[in-house]
Amino acid sequence: MKQSLDLRLGQHLTITPQLQQAIRLLQLSSVELQQEIQQVLESNPLLEEKELAEGTDNTEAAAPESTDDSETVNVETDEAQTTAEPTTDPEDSATESDWAESFELPIASNARTNSGADDDFDIDGRNSLPTTLREHLLWQMQMTPFSATDRRIAEALIDAINEDGYLTLSLEDVQQILSKEQPVELDEVQATLHQIQNFDPIGVGARTLAECLQLQLKTLDPAVPHLKEAMALATDAHLALLGARDQVALRRALKFPPETLQAATRLIQSLNPRPGAGIQSTASGYVVPDVIVKKIRSVWRAELNPDISPRLRINHHYERMIQRGNASSSNRYLQDHLQQARWFIKSLNSRNDTLLKVARTIVDRQRAFFDHGPEAMKPLVLHDIAEAVSMHESTISRVTTNKYMLTPRGIFELKYFFSSHVATADGGACSATAIRSMIKKMVSDEPSAKPISDSKIADTLSRQGIHVARRTIAKYRELMNIPPSSQRKSII
Secondary structure, eight states: OOOOOOOOOOOOOOOOHHHHHHHHHHTOOHHHHHHHHHHHHHHOTTEEEOOOOTTOOHHHHHSOOOSOHHHHHHHHHHHHHHHTSOOSOHHHHHHHHHHHHHTHHHHHHHHHHTSOSSSOSOHHHHHSOOOOHHHHHHHHHHTSOOOHHHHHHHHHHHHTBOTTSBBOSOHHHHHHHHHTTSOOOHHHHHHHHHHHTTSSSTTTTBSSHHHHHHHHHHTSOTTSTTHHHHHHHOSHHHHHHHHTTOHHHHHHHHOOOHHHHHHHHHHHHTSOSOGGGGSOOSOOOOOOOSEEEEEETTEEEEEEOTTSSOOEEEOHHHHTTOOTTOOOHHHHHHHHHHHHHHHHHHHHHHHHHHHHHHHHHHHHHTHHHHHHOGGGOOOBOHHHHHHHHTOOHHHHHHHHTTOEEEETTEEEEGGGGOBOEEEBTTSOEEEHHHHHHHHHHHHHHSOTTSOOOHHHHHHHHHHTTBOOOHHHHHHHHHHTTOOOHHHHOOOO
């Protein structure tokens, strides 16, 4: 085979590092973006945060600055030295310094006390990890006069209690686990469990729902009305009938009048079936909105949240230190970081522009939602927004993921405004979000003694021109955590 050289011209797509950075910033949430900016500020000396002067707005801060940064620093230093010049004699200053050194601790404590309301907060309490149910129970165990054996049993029982406060192991299993190291009697395990069941929260350490409710009922005042009937109702068999809303079987089994049964049921419903859930075990999650929607002069407008990311700029002092034609390592270091800083600012501006463009298009398409609520939501898919802003659907997907919009109706993720459509009788389309809102409204307005079924909901929507199958209604209802009609029926 003869070898030859062949020259061809062609085009291919190459993802440059700049494009990779822009794509990565585009899909970050507001919290992740702040962390990314902070990391870049710490690693790149040519990038700095532009601080807003007091009394100035974002428009003034965005204007180019003509003042030399180095001159500004020098002026501030001179002023600080002028103010720091002593106005007293050297002997007086020495006496004051000696007095401050001898009373250093009281002065520091008074300064913290009188520093203002902003500094008067519990740093350890705000930054410490939340207390778990296990830690809460172990703390109470340490305050209880247990013997060494009982303490081992109590630790094993507490380890077997789940987040809801229920004991997940049988007493026999706990006994077998403890007996591997030292023999333990079943009566000792039972007695220690009774001690733990007296801990806070009330009802912790129960093995069944009936036992949990009975532990809570035992702590009530004996003079509470219908307490005896509630104790009779708090059994496994009767609670199963209560959960099935079988009032006839309950009255037959307990032989209670309807009024007494209703009063006992109300008392049971006032108890906490998950006592361990009241102990904070996870840190609270906070949502920072990326876009703020307001109605200005009868027009809905979307603007970026100015607090989600700081304003960045190039450090002119280090930029002027770069010398052209200088091949030293320090000069190359500054040049590389200058280029990286410019790329990062450009990518950040591109992210903000894309996010604002997509958010304004969503607001323009869903104006009915902002005026009338979820029932007026229109069908919308990623392809519609991609065509409107002349971008790819994958870009729209990245922009709308983990991005939130603050509206007068609440905070919503941008993905919330996208939903499939259901055909109507007149040839139009109805949003799935609007249908779910209609179902939720029907369920909330239904009589508690005779809840509406999925078939009736489908018939009601059909009369309104929205043809939805019964299984679709059931799917939407389950997505909203609404139980079926048989479980929504109330016996009181």
